[in-house]
Amino acid sequence: MSWHNTPITLMAKALAAKEVSSTELTQYFLDRIEAGKRWNAYLDVNTHLSLEQANKADKLISVGKAGKLTGIPLAHKDVFVTRGWKSTAASKILAGYQSPFDATVVSNLGIPDESNPHGAGMVCLGKTNMDEFAMGSSNENSAYGPVLNPWNIEHVAGGSSGGSAAAVAAGLAPIATGTDTGGSIRQPAAFCGLTGIKPTYGRVSRYGMIAYASSLDQAGPMGKSAEDCALLLSAMSSHDPRDSTSLADSGEDYGRYLNQAWQENNSNAAKPLEGLRVGLPKEFFAEGLAGDVAKSVNEAAKALENLGAKLVEVSLPKTKLSIPVYYVLAPAEASSNLSRFDGVRYGLRASEYKDLGDMYQKSRTAGFGAEVKRRILIGTYVLCHGYYDAYYLQAQKIRRIIAADFQAAFKECDLILGPVAPDVAWRLGEKSKDPVQMYLEDIYTLSTNLAGLPAMSVPCGFNAKNLPIGMQLIGNYFSEARLLQVAHQYQQASDWHLRQASGVA
Amino acid sequence: MKLDDVQRIAHLSRLELSQAEAEALLPQLQAVFSLVEEMQAVDTSGLEPLAHPILFLRELAQPLRVDQVTESDHRSENMQSAPAQQEGYFLVPRVIE
Numbered sequence: 330m331s332w333h334n335t336p337i338t339l340m341a342k343a344l345a346a347k348e349v350s351s352t353e354l355t356q357y358f359l360d361r362i363e364a365g366k367r368w369n370a371y372l373d374v375n376t377h378l379s380l381e382q383a384n385k386a387d388k389l390i391s392v393g394k395a396g397k398l399t400g401i402p403l404a405h406k407d408v409f410v411t412r413g414w415k416s417t418a419a420s421k422i423l424a425g426y427q428s429p430f431d432a433t434v435v436s437n438l439g440i441p442d443e444s445n446p447h448g449a450g451m452v453c454l455g456k457t458n459m460d461e462f463a464m465g466s467s468n469e470n471s472a473y474g475p476v477l478n479p480w481n482i483e484h485v486a487g488g489s490s491g492g493s494a495a496a497v498a499a500g501l502a503p504i505a506t507g508t509d510t511g512g513s514i515r516q517p518a519a520f521c522g523l524t525g526i527k528p529t530y531g532r533v534s535r536y537g538m539i540a541y542a543s544s545l546d547q548a549g550p551m552g553k554s555a556e557d558c559a560l561l562l563s564a565m566s567s568h569d570p571r572d573s574t575s576l577a578d579s580g581e582d583y584g585r586y587l588n589q590a591w592q593e594n595n596s597n598a599a600k601p602l603e604g605l606r607v608g609l610p611k612e613f614f615a616e617g618l619a620g621d622v623a624k625s626v627n628e629a630a631k632a633l634e635n636l637g638a639k640l641v642e643v644s645l646p647k648t649k650l651s652i653p654v655y656y657v658l659a660p661a662e663a664s665s666n667l668s669r670f671d672g673v674r675y676g677l678r679a680s681e682y683k684d685l686g687d688m689y690q691k692s693r694t695a696g697f698g699a700e701v702k703r704r705i706l707i708g709t710y711v712l713c714h715g716y717y718d719a720y721y722l723q724a725q726k727i728r729r730i731i732a733a734d735f736q737a738a739f740k741e742c743d744l745i746l747g748p749v750a751p752d753v754a755w756r757l758g759e760k761s762k763d764p765v766q767m768y769l770e771d772i773y774t775l776s777t778n779l780a781g782l783p784a785m786s787v788p789c790g791f792n793a794k795n796l797p798i799g800m801q802l803i804g805n806y807f808s809e810a811r812l813l814q815v816a817h818q819y820q821q822a823s824d825w826h827l828r829q830a831s832g833v834a
Numbered sequence: 835m836k837l838d839d840v841q842r843i844a845h846l847s848r849l850e851l852s853q854a855e856a857e858a859l860l861p862q863l864q865a866v867f868s869l870v871e872e873m874q875a876v877d878t879s880g881l882e883p884l885a886h887p888i889l890f891l892r893e894l895a896q897p898l899r900v901d902q903v904t905e906s907d908h909r910s911e912n913m914q915s916a917p918a919q920q921e922g923y924f925l926v927p928r929v930i931e
Binding site: 664705707728781 | 865
């Protein structure tokens with residue numbers, strides 16, 4: 330049985346029917362991880378711990394205490410702290426770090442016990458590679474080497490959740506968690522041919538998620554279909570009293586609309602999306618978008634139209650400005666968040682120093698990579714007295730305009746469709762020398778983080794070199810279940826999400 | 835932004851930069867800030883800064899937890915990643931002579 334091609338929805342059925350045990354599934358993926366090291370998708374694997382969890386899951390199944398996800402293995406992005414597995418955020422400054430607690434996402438999905446009675450019972454396969462502290466769009470900023478794209482190992486896997494994307498695309502995990510501060514779930518999902526969703530800000534707890542930019546960071550699932558993502562998101566999302574920005578009304582069945590028509594009274598099975606208005610922002614199809622990406626996304630729009638949706642043109646006039654706004658606000662928050670790394674309580678401490686101040690400075694200098702340092706410097710500068718109003722406050726004011734522009738667009742349409750990224754996965758090293766060139770690649774994903782809106786990435790084609798192309802669906806606040814419904818309906822009528830990377834056996 | 839600014843913000847960030855590193859960073863940071871300058875053309879008079887996305891949609895009812903002790907003593911777990919410690923305390927270089 331090739332379990333790596335099996336949706337987790339079917340895996341759950343096989344587990345419930347005792348056709349396979351969690352231990353067998355876990356061993357199957359651990360063997361594939363061992364054989365699939367060339368992609369550099371994982372930073373820490375602990376066979377003993379994974380099999381111990383699988384054994385507990387099997388016991389729950391045997392006594393009839395299993396939930397929908399009990400016994401299904403998954404991979405966690407290394408930005409989530411975990412007991413047992415090392416938690417490094419792909420930084421040297423956290424090399425070998427052992428967290429004394431689990432992130433809320435990890436415990437929500439993990440094996441239930443006395444202190445965690447509601448755990449979904451999933452088995453952790455290990456921690457996936459990423460850009461250091463989630464800062465990057467190609468995974469080349471990992472202190473532990475870049476992730477290679479399973480579709481073509483000369484190309485990047487995308488970032489920052491590149492390890493999670495490559496792990497699922499290469500069949501080294503059936504599904505994975507990711508985080509998205511400016512596109513870090515959606516862009517690697519698009520580059521590796523996966524489905525991923527960044528929910529509304531506040532839906533998923535940030536407790537135990539190593540912070541990059543706290544007003545933008547949000548976690549979500551990365552998998553092979555909208556259906557799989559809906560199942561995982563339903564278990565990830567909860568109100569968490571330990572995160573002050575966690576929404577009180579989080580936690581719902583995000584899969585409840587999957588197999589329904591957009592309009593309740595619609596019985597025309599050929600046109601399930603009748604009544605749906607899909608907005609195409611003209612700024613997302615302007616100069617800078619690669620021709621083959623534009624073609625695939627337009628074909629996807631046509632496919633939605635064939636399913637009954639109506640296409641309308643909308644405008645998000647400040648799309649280009651989302652880049653400077655994001656690259657002021659995110660580094661500002663990062664410079665503050667990363668001040669905790671000082672070599673005193675955890676993490677790397679420099680071996681030689683003259684006094685306390687020197688110890689801070691030498692530890693941070695030795696521990697942080699080049700991009701992290703660049704963003705700390707940018708953030709420190711924009712928060713300096715004299716520049717604060719012109720940069721930081723001005724960016725926050727434009728952030729309000731960007732959020733308002735989306736609300737104006739949502740008067741004309743129910744959801745927005747565009748590309749995830751201007752191009753497919755680029756070659757390793759192609760953009761890593763020029764930080765600004767890399768920042769420009771984030772143009773279509775940043776604005777939803779600034780506004781706090783949910784958005785997803787759905788496979789919609791390939792370019793001439795057989796590299797995956799993703800379309801982006803953006804919804805209004807709290808509309809995740811509707812986004813997943815539209816993506817699922819599209820995936821019932823297309824097979825892009827079922828394609829396998831050629832180098833993956 | 836000038837070379838002096840790079841060294842000044844590096845110091846504020848508690849990062850050390852050699853002269854060569856600062857010189858290499860300067861054009862990169864200048865390129866970022868020329869992008870950032872595009873924000874200045876936007877008229878934002880009368881607009882309130884937006885610090886948190888959900889504040890845009892509705893007043894977030896920040897739930898307050900009950901004021902009671904929920905955590906037990908985790909000292910040994912919390913100390914396990916300490917670079918240096920003594921008798922259950924984090925050890926740092928002498929601060930007061």
